[in-house]
Structure formats: C-alpha cells, structure tokens
Amino acid sequence: MTSLVLVERRDGVQWITINRAERRNAINEEVIRLLGEGIDAAVADRACRAIVLTGAGDKAFCAGGDLQKNADGNPFGVDYSRPQHYMVELFKRIQNCTLPIIARVNGHALAGGFGLLCACDMAVAADDIRIGAPESRIGMTPMTILPHMLRVIPARRLQEICITGEQFTAQEALDWGIVNYVVPRAQLDEKLDWLLARVTSASPTAVRLGKQTFNAIRDLSLRDALEYSQTMFAAMASTEDAQEGRASFVDKRAPHYTGR
Template identity: 30%
Template sequence: MTAKISELIVEANEGVTTLRLNRPQRRHALSLSLLQELEESLQKIAQDHSVRVVVIASDGPVFSSGHDLGEMQGCSEEEYQKLFSTCARVMQLVRNLPQPVIARVQGFATAAGCQLVAACDLAVASDQAQFATPGVKIGLFCTTPMVPLVRNVAPKIAMEMLLTGKPISAEKALAAGLVNAVVPVDQLDDAVKEYTSAIVASSRQTLAIGKQEFYAQLNMDESHAYDQAVNVMTKNVLQHDAQEGMSAFLEKRTPQWEE
C-alpha cells in the first residue's frame, strides 16, 4: 500500500517555520484536506513560542490556483458550507496568529490562492507572479477572496480584479499594496530571508502585541484608535522585553529577549 503524501510540508529552521503547499499535480489547489492541514498546523504554531515567523510557500509555476474545482463540482450545500467555512477559518488564523506570516509568491496566485496572499501580513513576489480573482469567468464571484483583497488594495483595483477576472502583474500588485516587494525569481528566497531575519531578531512578545493591535485599530476612528493604542503601549512598555530592550539600547549591548 502506498502511503498518502502530505498536502502540506512543514519545515522549521531557526525560528522560521515554512508551510509549503504540496499539490503540484493540482496547481497547489486548496482542497478541503489541505485547508484542514493548514488549520491544524497554524493552531499548533500559535502555541509554539519557538516559532518567530511563518512563511507560506509552494514550488513550481503556480503559488496556488485556489479551490479545487474538481473537488467542488456537484457537492451538497452542507459540503460547500464546510469548504468555505474551513477556508475562512484558515484565513483568519493567518491574520490572528501571534507570529507574522509572509507569503512567498513565485508564480500565479488565483482566487483563494490570491486570498491567501492577501491574508498574510507581508508578501514577497517574483517578477513572474500574477494575481487574479477569476471566479466570474465560471459563474462564481470570488466573494470570500474579496474580503482580505479589499482590505489590502483600493476598492477600484479590487473591483477591477473581481469584475473582470483578469490577472494583474506583480508590479501592479506592488503598486496596489497587495505585495511588499517584487524581485527576480532567482532572488526570491533572499528577499524573503531579509524579512524573516529582521523579524527573528525582534521580541516575539512585542511582535505579537503589535500585530494584534495593528489589525484591531484598523476599523476604529482616530480618537478610539489612539485611546486603545495608549493602553496597549502602556502594557507593552511594562513587559520584560520592552524594559530589556531599552536597557540594552542605553548600555549599547544586544538585548536578551524573554520570548
């Protein structure tokens, strides 16, 4: 009997955990089983203080083609609800994870694959990457991918992608705010490492506080955002790592983080 190959490869190296989508024969489509593996892995990572930053990656010409249409055809309402609900939980886990999450996008990211990129905190793309929400072409509006997409890019850009289904280039995605950097494909890993190295050098505790507050204040008016930020920063500065960081700066030494 042939053992089932995992649809998600988990690689850990010096504080960086890479979640590598592993369905090359299906263009790394987000099957229900792959989404469930992602959900389980992200839940474990959230509790693992040795993980400082997460990278979501894949190999080949496609980052992720979105949901697996072969799997989706002819399902019941309950099955569709389960698939889309699981996907929504995964995207929110990425957003709510204490650790920063970086998408490493080497190729096409379409539909729920584009959604996954938009859900990540940072995204680094190769100059060969393209992004699309092409559901309209098969009669299925990319409603769930729309949620993080419109929280990353201007409404007009999001609507262009959603209404036409046409892909945008990596450079346009950069200008629109969907990705942070675009580099030649042979420099992609180095570009990702620049981000992971900077993040790993910082306090996990501090990054978790900051990431949570960043998203919490986005939908607040300025006055309420400041009220909350003052309270969060006050609690932050009382933490060990903030006190240690200030002392290390004044003493001109490398800080020793508690986390």
Template identity: 30%
Template structure:
C-alpha cells in the same frame, strides 16, 4: 502528519509552511483547508516559532480552489455550500490572526484563494514572473470569502477593478496596489525572503504579536457579521443561472482538455 502541507522549523525558529499539492498547482482542497487551519493553530502556539514563511511547492503558489472541491460545491445544497464557505473563512481568519509574522513567498500562479492567502500575510515577496487573478466573475461567481482580507490589503478602488473585471495581472501591478511588498528575479526569491525573515526575527516576539494585534484593532474590523455576510453572498452567487452555466462550461472545458 499533514498530507497537503510540508512544515519545518529551523534552528532560528523560522517555520516554513509549504503548500504541497504541486501536481494540482497547490489548489485548495477541503483537506488542505483543514490542515492550514490546524497548522495556524499549532505554529501560532509553538514558542519556538519566531516567524513563518508561507510558500508553494512546484510551479505555482496556489491556483485557488481545487477542481474536485469546486465540483462538490456545484452539486451541493445551500446548507452544504455555506458549511464549506465557513470552513474556508475560518482558515483565513486563523492565518490572519496568527501571533507570529507571516511572510509570503510567491512564485508562478496565484489565483482566487491564493490571493486570499497572500492578503493575510504581513509582507509578501514575489517573483517578477508571478501571475495573479481574481477570476471568479468569469465563472459567474464572486470572490466572497476572501474579500474582507483582499479589500483590507489593496483597498476598495483596486478591488473594484479586479473583482469586477476578473482580469489577470502581473507582479508589477500586484506591487503597485500593495498586494505584494517587493518583487525580485525568480533566482533571487529565496534569498530575498531570507533577508526579510532576518528583519522580522530581530523583533521581540511578544512585542511583534502585540504590534500585529494593534494593527488589526486600528483597521476596519473583520467582524463575525462580515464573515457571515460574505458566506451568504457566496452561497447566493452559486445559485444564480450565470454561475450554473459558467461552472458547467468550465467543467466541460476541463473534460475536453484532459
């Protein structure tokens, strides 16, 4: 049984994949990354599953990278950082290539890797109170591993603005750039997701899988070479003086606030 996820499948064949580190705002640890990769494989091959809802327990959808996971990267060698970045990249690849519809249910905060998760969903319903941010540059880093999926989702114009500024944005802006498909009142989120699920499970499962593959084949391909390039660029950014200073200051603030 996974430690960082909750997985259930109802009588309709709708799987609910819930990030379950609510005390950490569902920040992604190495364990969660591995468990999400395994869940993608298991649910994608389970013939009972017609659609998958990706959600977060507690107050947030996903706050990005876990603090301890980041601390380990700060202290790691280049080879170790590349290995961890590849682990993360393979998780996003597995979720992106799921042969089942993946529907995002987003509330609270979605930062960094959380936006990566949103970007590999086929559609996303968000609470109008949700907050978003790609704040890596404020630590001296770049949103490298998630970037192929985020750019594919929102386009290079919106990505330039958000990647380079690192600013926070609200659900209305997320909808305007195509990151989420619709926004609803917090109390209506689950009902809105259920309505969206009904639309997806009305489709033939095999045709839906082929349609997802068709869209990927017509879009700009996210090749192995692109994945390896962004992994290397992330490792490069970790080695800069800016990143070392920014991450050190971040950890110091965390200690002061604890």
C-alpha cells in the same frame, strides 16, 4: 501517502507548503485543515518567530479552489449545519495569528490563492508570476476572500479586478501595495531570507502585541482606536522585552529578547 501540506521548522521559522504541485497547489477542505493546524502549532511554540506560507514547485503559489471533476472536496459546497465555510475558518485563524506570516509567492496566485496572499502580513514574489481573481469568468464573485482584499487593495482597483477577472503582473501587485517585494525568481529565497532576518530579530512580544493592536484598530473608529492603542501601549511597556530593549539602548549593546 504524501501529505497535502508540508510543515517544517527552519531556524525558528515555520515553513508551511501546500504540496499539490500537480494540481497547481489548489486547495480543498483537507488542505485548509492542514494549513490551520500548521499555523496553530507555530503559535503554540514560543520558539517560533515567524511563518512562511508557500506552494510546492515553481508554477503556482496557489490556484484557488480545486475545480477538477475528480477533486476531493467542493470549494463551492455549503454545509448548512456549519456556521461558516471552511475557508472563512482559516482566514479567521490567520487573522488571529500572533506571528508574522510571510507569503513566499513562488508562482501564480489566483482566486483563493490570491486571498491567501492578501491575508498574509507580508509577501515576497517572483517577478514572472500572475495574480488574479477570475471568479467572474465562471459566474461567481470572490466573496470569501473579499474582506482581506479590501484591506490591502485600493477600492477602485479592486472593483476592476473582481469585475473583469483579469490577471495582473507581480510588478503591478507591487505598485498597488499587494506585495512588499518583487525579485527575479533566482533571487526569491535570498530576498525572503533577508526579510526573515529583519522580522525575527525584533522582539517577539512587541511583534505579538503589535499585530494584535494593528488588526484590532483597523476595525475601530478613530476615537476607539486611540483608546485601545494607549491601553496596549501600557501593557507592552511593562513586558520583559520592552525593559530589555530600553536597557540595551542605554547600555549600547544588542538586546537579548526572551519573548516575555
């Protein structure tokens, strides 16, 4: 049986692909579980430097929850014996992930797929895709993905997106800061490789601690953020990577980071 999620290591980068092209890479509980396992495996391996999240085929990055009548798993179902929805569990794993997660947006990103895009740290998108949160068209609102959307999209623009349910273009996503780069589809992987080369050449320790600090101080007051950041700065300065970075600068040579 073909896995619903493909996990592949490519030159220190963990590629995680939602493998349901025939369903526009729609997600259900099993897909969410496998995505989480792929992320956890990457974080546990010190040799891994980044994660790429994408979808199979060229039609959809992810079309959100699987709403077909014969779908496995109900994205709107609530199990009151569990403290949180499985989608929220995945978002928390993404939030706590210490590796950079880059969305390779190879197709439409809708509803929960839009949420996954916003949850990633960076995104490269093909120029012919559409993005949107169409939940209002079926009597819902994008509750579970809203926290990540609020951190990426300006408030007034987000209200319009959520209330109207209208889709928008990759160029508009770039203009609003939702994606980092938009390129012709034929150049998508070339641009992604360019970004990955820049990301993976950085100190793994600096990236891990930097991500932790970035995510933490967004939820703090200015006073608490300043206190937290200076503590993390002291911790980072004592790492082997920081010492190597300073030494390579003085010696005018390329650094050799160990990730420690």
